[in-house]
Amino acid sequence: MNNEQDRKYLDILVQYIRVCAQYKPKLGHGAKAGYSLQEFQALYRADPFYSWLGLDNPLLYAAHKAAGGMTSVYRQIGMGCEVLFRQVLRNALGLSEQDVKWSYTLPKLAGKTRTLHLDARIPVEKVNDAARRKTIQQWIRLAAHDMEIEPRIAKSLSGIVFELRQGYKSKDSKRQNADIANAATAYTKGLLPCAGILSLQIDQDIALRYRSERWVLLTGIVGESSTHESIYAFAKEIVGYDLASFFQRNSGALKDEINKVLIALLKAEGT
Secondary structure, three states: OOHHHHHHHHHHHHHHHHHHHHOOOOOOOOOOOOOOHHHHHHHHHOOHHHHHHOOOOHHHHHHHHHHHHHHHHHHHHHHHHHHHHHHHHHHHHOOOOOOOOEEEEEEOHHHOEEEEEEOEEEEHHHOOOHHHHHHHHHHHHHHHHHOOOOHHHHHHOOEEEEEEEOOEOOOOHHHHHHHHHHHHHHHHOOEEEEEEEOOOOEOHHHHHHHHHOOOEEEEOOOOOOOOOOEHHHHHHHHHOOOHHHHHHHOHHHHHHHHHHHHHHHOOOOOO
C-alpha cells in the first residue's frame, strides 16, 4: 500500500465533496451563487402571498438547501470519482493526461461545432508495460465477443472509452440517447464504450438498454466477479489497481466528510 498515493487520491475526492457544504438554493431564479437565509427571507417577505402563508420560515429554507444539496452531493461525488479514475489510469498504466481524455466534435448550425467529452480513455498502444497491454487487448476482444460485435469492428478496437458515474437512477431519456450516440461515435473511432457505475444503484431497465446498445456495463459488484461485470474487478485485474481496497481503507475519512456536509445542508444558516 502506498500511503502517499492514498493521500493524493483521497484529496481528490474530498475537495469535491467539501464543495457541497457551501451549497445555497437558487429558488428558481437562476442566481449563480444561490440565496443566503437572509436573502431568502427578504425575497419571500416581499411577496405578499408567500408572506401570508409564512413561507419565509427558516425551516423551509433549510428544506430547499437540503433538497438541492443532496443532488449536489451525488454530482460532486461523481465528478470527484471521474478525476480519481483518470488519475488511477495514469499512474497504473503510465499514461499522460492527454492519453486518458477523449472528446469529439459535432457540426452545428451556422458553421459552429460542439465538443462532447467522455470521462476517461485507455489507448492500448500508449500502455508501456507489454504484459498489461496484452491483458487489456484480451479483455477488449472477450468483451466484443460477448456482446456479439461484428468481427470486422472488433478487430479495429484499439482502446476503451469510459463514462463513469457514482450511480444511475434517473430515467432521463435525453441522457440515455446522448450516451447511445457517444457509443456509436466511439466505435467509429476504434474505441470500446464502457459505462462504469461505482455503486449498485442502476435501474435495471437502463442497464438492459445500455447493454443492448453495445455498452460494456461495469457496476459496483465487490468480491468474486467477472472483469466484464464489476468496475472493481476490472480496476484490480485489468488496470492493476485495487480501487475497492482504496475506498475501504479510506471509508472512515470519507464518511466524516460526508457527515460534515450533511450537517451543513440540513440546517438553516445561523441555527
